[in-house]
Amino acid sequence: MSRRFIAALGAAVAVLGLVALPASASPEAEPPPAPAAAAAQTLTWTGNDSVTEYASAPTTAVAGETTIVFENSEATGNTTFMSHTLTFDTSTPGYNHDVSLNILANPFDANNGRHEATVTLTPGKYRYYCTIPGHTTMAGEFTVTGGGEDTTPPVVTATITGTQDGEGNYVDQATVNLAATDTGGSGVASTEYKLDDGAWTPYTAPVAVSAIGAHTVAHRATDVAGNVSEEGSESFTVVEGGGGEDTTPPTVDATVTGTQDGDGNFVESATVTVTATDNEGGSGVATTEYKLDDAQWAPYTEPVLVSVLGAHTVGYRATDEAGNVSAEGSSQFTVVADSSDTTPPTVDAEVSGTQDDEGNYVDVAMVTVSAEDAESGVASVEYKVDDGAWTAYTTPVAVNTPGMHMVGYRATDEAGNVSEEGMAHFTVVQQDTTAPTVTGNVVGEQDENGAYVGSAMVTVAATDNDGGSGVASVEYKLDDGAWTAYTEAVQVSAPGAHTVLFRATDQAGNVSAEGSATFTVVTGDVDETPPSVSAVVSGTQNSSWQYLDAANITLSALDTGSGVASVEYKLDGGAWTAYTEPVVVNTAGTHEFLFRATDLAGNVSAELPGSFTIVESGPKPGPDVCPDSDVRDTVIIGDIDSQVANIDIGNGCTINDVIDEDGDWNTHNQFVRHVKAVTKELVQNDVITRALRDRIVTAAVNSTVGTPTSRL
Incomplete structure (x- = not known):
């Protein structure tokens, strides 16, 4: 089976940040010969379809020669054929940096996703992570001990x-x-x-x-x-340098730029640029701040775009390294709508899905709406199904009710111009009449009576193997609550008896019978211990420990009592903010942050500080990894033109290269899953938008690639 798309996509990832692999870890290299003697221990990591965590990973080890196993295959749960890496951190302070390991694994590589490497571990902590863009929250650490009692302080x-x-x-x-x-x-x-x-x-x-x-x-x-x-x-x-004490405050000024009308108002938006100098004082500018209208003072790091219509006042000030603060300056301006735009946007819709010989859509039809406006820009897109209400359009609309349907669509631009209403006509016929199956499971620590101590975790899974149209949604209802979309395991910590109901709906609209699970939660020992919380700053560093272009703040918390309720951070004197994913900071300069965690019993950890510095680096051009690229103007799949520009994705490969329509695909569904996977990564890497991805996926669905006809 041809896997040119795997090589192209892997190379694209390499250009976006992967370190070149050693020969022993390369997915194209032959497996290394077996060592003469087995390593003292084996540590195993596995990957699956998740882009937030490894499927499994070790937490402890002992010092000495170690066999590292990284498997990212169908056997470990990777059904979307995405690539992952296992990379040891060799730059973040506080960790051992003596092992250089960077394994790229894919279910379709030469080793079927399973790779081994032999390293020597030393006592201390190691940090590991995945370097593929969009997967960087896949990270963790493990502790290596010396294997004997240590009574010697460091x-x-x-x-x-x-x-x-x-x-x-x-x-x-x-x-x-x-x-x-x-x-x-x-x-x-x-x-x-x-x-x-x-x-x-x-x-x-x-x-x-x-x-x-x-x-x-x-x-x-x-x-x-x-x-x-x-x-x-x-x-x-x-x-203090500069030849004496600095008692002179810096000077600060601001300019407002943008397109202006005859009255001097800024059309659609204005850009505020603040500049500060400290030539007379000599200690240098430490901080520059601005505040817009009634907002609080905020650090100024880049020009501020103001697009809210109306009159505005921007204040600005600067402080030098000696602590002298400039006088506050201010500028007034007004932003108005673009009255010159009288042309409504253009809007179109495409209907996709499996069709029968009469052109009817089997089980479900997907309606994708797109709009363009060359002047003021598209403000909103709406749709309505049959006699339903107008609804904001955000993602393709699934219509699975059997019968004839009319989907209306329209768009409005930023100047208020509304397009004519378009209409798509189609018929849905139902072949899938079998509802999906759904199961639920409750896990957690139980006492001798079977009650769950502290909390219980409810997991729900659904399949639609018999019907064939596929699961569309899974829902659950806890006690007297409302039906809620199920996206992840549900933690129930309220003491008492509970009943959870669950159900699933397939793409054809069939709804499963409701399943249920009944359980009891009891309180354990009173938790008076606050959680522990830690922070890791990661990114590419120079020899002075400064981060090049950007740094990621990753927070983690642990509470062995009631469990972690929330993690928060405060960056550069800003407000406390809920932490949900690594915080990307890409502004040059020195940054300081605080972080804390709260458990379910209300205990709050101490506020811990951190700091780091970001400097700008120069451009790093990458190699052309697809010298014989498919350079057609648009992305064409089979005989279907998606009308999406076939651009270079950043490494010499085009979108058509990574789509790989000429690959030896066993089934049409396998090819469609591949297209969904690679276009998802292109969206994550800001190569294409979600709307363009939808067009490409629709073209793949409607193509014959992977069907028996295409292989004749």
Whole structure:
């Protein structure tokens, strides 16, 4: 079977951030010969269809020679044939960096997704993650022990760096660098520092000290066995550069730009650019801030786009490194609608699905609506099915009720112009009359009476093997609550008896019989212990530990009592924000953040700090991995033209290359699943939009690629 699309897509991922694999880990390389003697232990990771976590991963290991197994195959649950990597972090402070491992696995590679590598682990912690764009929340860590009792504390040393004057004082800023080692065998667990009279703080990156005056930094380290080093300390003095004390505030100004009408109003939007300098004071600009109308002061990092219609006032100020604050400036302007746009948008709809010999759609028809407006832009798209109400259009509409249907559609642009109503006519016939099957399961810690202690987890699964149209939705209802879409396991922690109902609906509209599960939750011991919370900052770093272009903040919390209820963070003095996924920061400069966690019993952890610096890097052009590209103007699948531009995806390959319509596809469904998978990654990588992906998938569904006819 041809797998040119796998090679092209794998190369595309490599251009987007993968490190070149060693020959022993390359998916195209032959498996390495068996070693003469087996490694002391084997650690296994597996991947499936999830892009947020590995299917399984180890948490502990012992030091020594180790066989690493990474399997990402159909056998481990990967049914969408997506690629994953197992990559060891060799840059984030606080982890061992002595193992360089980067395995790319795909169910269709030369090893059928199963790869092995032999490494030597040392005591301490290792961090691993997946480098494929969109999969970076797949990350974790494991602890390696020395295999024996460790009673020897670690050793920590401090180094102070920076520009020094003739008396050894640091000019403007000093940077504290800590390094810890552990010869006892269990490995370093944590390193901490305390600046002057401050609190002990986890050390994750070099600490910049710019406050003028004498300073003392204390430091200590703890190993995995709990041994704490003696406290060390270093003293130093920071003096002001520039030839004297800076008492002059910086100067700050703002310009407002954009298209203006005859009255000086800005049409559709205005862009506010703030600039600050500190030429007279000499210490340099530390921060620049702005506030729009009645909003709070916010850090200024890039020009601010204002598109809300009406009169606006923007305030701005700057602070230098010596703490001098400029006078507040302000600019007033008005944003108005584009009255010159009198042309309504154009709107169209496509109907897709399996059709019978008479052109009727079998079980379900998918209606995809698209709109364009070359002037003010599309503001909204709506549709209505038969005599139903107009509804905002966001994703393709599934119509599965048997009979004739009319789907109306229209669009409105930003200037208020409304298109003429379009209409799509089609008929749906039902062949699938068999409802899907649905099952539920309740898991958790149980007492001797079978009651669940603290909480219970309810999982629901549905299949539609007999009907054939496929599961469209799964729902559950807890006690007297409303029916709710089921997307992930449901945790029930309220004490008492509970009943959960569940049902599923297939694409043809058949609804399963309702299943039910009854269980009881009881309270355990009173939880008075707050959760533990940690943060990891990741990204590409230079030799000064600065992150190039962007950094990701990943937070994790653990609570062995009532369980974690929420995790929050606060970035650069902003408001506390609920943490749901890694936070991407791509603004150059030094950033500080706080993080905390709360458990279900209401206990709140201590607020912990972190900081990092981002600098800009230059462009990194990649190789052309598809020199013989399919360069047709649009994405064409079989004899169907999707009308989507066949662009280069960033590595010399075009969209048609990764679609691989000429591959040896066993079934039409297999080809369609492949198209859905690769276009999903193209959307995640910002190569195409969701609307363009829908067009490509519709063309794949309506094509004959993978059918017996196409293989004649």
